[in-house]
Amino acid sequence: MVSSLPPLVSQLCDILHNPIFPAQLASAIQGSPNDKDLYLRIEASLTTGARSTSSNGALQLGCINLRNGMLVPSPSFTPAHTPDPGGDGADSASESTLHFTPDDHESRPSKRHKTVSGLRLPHSSSLEKSKARPLHTKEASNSHPHDNESPKSIRQVHSDTRFPQRAKPGQGLDPPVLEPTSSDKLISGIWRQVYSSVQLSRDFSDVKPTINIRSGASLEVFESVNALCLQYYNRSQSSRALEMIVQAFWVESFEARTAVLRYEKPILSKTEARMIAVREACVVLNWREKDLRNRMYALPSLRPPILRQKTNEPCRAIWRGYKEIKDYGGWAALVFASAGVYRFCKYRSEFGEGLFCRLRHIRSGLEIAADTLHPGWRDILQVIQQDTPAVYTGHPHGWVTTPEGTCLTLASTYEYLNLPGGFQYTFIDECVLDEKVFGRDDPRRVPELDEDTCPVCHEKQSDDITENQCVCFPALFGGVRSSAPVQIFRTTNGKNNGVVARCPFDRGTAIGEFTGLITSGITGLDVMIGGTRSRPYQIFQGRMGNFTRFINHSCRPNSQFQRFYWRGKERIIVVSRGVSAGAEITVDYSEGYWRSLEKRCLCGEACCRFKER
Ligand SMILES: C[S@@+](CC[C@H](N)C(=O)[O-])C[C@H]1O[C@@H](n2cnc3c(N)ncnc32)[C@H](O)[C@@H]1O
Helix, strand or coil, X not given: CCCCCCHHHHHHHHHCCCCCHHHHHHXXXXXXXXXXXXXXXXXXXXXXXXXXXXXXXXXXEEEEECCXXXXXXXXXXXXCCCCCCCCXXXXXXXXXXXXXXXXXXXXXXXXXXXXXXXXXXXXXXXXXXXXXXXXXXXXXXXXXXXXXXXXXXXXXXXXXXXXXXXXXXXXXXXXXXXXXXXXXXXXXXXXXXXXXXXXXXXXCCCXXXXXXXXXXXXHHHHHHHHHHHHHHHHHHHHHHHHHHHHHHHHHHHHHHHHHHHHHHCCCCCHHHHHHHHHXXXXXXXXXXHHHHXXXXXXXXXXXXXXXXXXXXCCCCHHHHHHHHHXXXXXHHHHHCCCCCXXXXXXXXXXXXXXXXXXHHHHHHHHHHHHHHHCCCHHHHHHHXXXXXXXXXXXXXXXXXXXXXXXXXXXXXXXXXXXXXXXXXXXXXXXXXXXXXXXXXXXXXXXXXXXXXXXXXXXXXXXXXXXXXXXXXXXXXXXXXXXXXXXXXXXXXXXXXXEEEEXXXXXXXXXXXXXXXXXXXXXCCCEEXXXXXXXXXXXXXXXXXXXXXXXXXXXXXXXXXXXXXXXXXXEEEEEEECCECCCCEXXXXXXXXXXXXXXCCCCCCCCCCXXXXX
């Protein structure tokens, strides 16, 4: 066991003015096997800027033995091969991709991936030893930590201190990726809009600035101009939605009118009845028949061969497209469809069972998001006198989508636990301090850190968006915050619930902060470990937290837990390693966690480390 950090490490940190490294190192050492020496490998690399992140191909300067504090001089080597002093001799520099997992690296497969910075712990066979430990696996319990007296095992998840590097264009040999289809773009556009802050309304009362915006460029004037932009943006989005709603409804009305005409005059063929209905429409629309066709058709050149022959129906290509999107995806799909929907319907190339199936599949999830994030959105359906009250109320993550397309309340998915009082969960955006344990002294605070400076990018951190300059994770800190585009879904392979991404998260971007009760002393229940060895704390999500509580493990995860420091306090965040829209968000819970869980891993990956238990 390494008791305190060697003076050499402290001296290095002093020289480099890096006050947080000792805490990070202590945390990484925590939980490491105590029967082996640990080494701190020190590397150097050339960069084009003092603040750029570490790069590949680092040169090794030497190692410090953390047990005895002695320096281990570097062997001669080339940048392409970086020996791991404490490891198993596997080549750690043979891959071009970055692949990190949380702190506990004990069961890492022998094929190692190149890292650009951070700490790597040696392998250990402690899994075998630990199998004898008592296990308590009260999954998803929301009992209070301190009510739970007997269990002594610790099921904890650690975080990483390394950020997945954002991909730089043109670097490395990226595997070929399929271009998104028009349907992919349509569906991702719908989700993006549902998760945006757009405000749809039927109310078109006069939009005008409240002050004279021609009176200079004061902050007040600028704010007023911004407000004007926002109002007109919302108004144009609302207009477009209203127009599509009415046009989709027009198609239904047109069909009904055609049927009535044929009922009244059975002699009319279907086409003749339609032509009459078109002429009736033109009278009111004040368009020539040709105009009506042109507006509703695709390009004129497409008309005869594709549309007319295929459908034998004039003038309903685009509007019919809107109706079909509504029929399969529900009104929410049409209302939140973004600008591309017009072109999508105009060319109609991807209309068919494939699209309809996808729309049916997302329909209830879309309605959950629309009802909970935009509670007034159904009001705009009043334009066609459609009265439909909101179906889903409360928090967006209080609902679970199922593969069958239905929705369940979150609580009902935990009935099998037979908890007294049922599954109660409070959604919180910020961690709550357990004052019974810590008083007012937040253990996340790192005294050595300057509250106003980001220890990663060294830019100013401020909760005031106009002053903040740290853009490490702007979706979470120092920027405009909005609901994470994720939903809770019912897995099909026995993991109960999981979290699905509705929009893509680029590699290196934040998905969410791991929020919960900041406490200590919990055993036998899932906790996240934070802080340092001398100032540890746990984040417990049993009764309160956010969607990160429902993220499952995978041995080939697409995200990772990571530490970040915001305004002098440690935060645990979930960072993407590259998550595509529609994918389940997964992290690696680590070896230590699985050691205490009497279950087999169901991640289904070929590289699964815990399927045999
Ligand atoms: C933090 S919860 C994740 C959400 C959980 N699936 C639920 O429905 O509440 C962790 C628990 O989920 C289950 N779980 C997560 N990933 C799993 C996996 N890959 N295989 C089997 N069970 C898993 C385990 O029971 C684990 O203790």
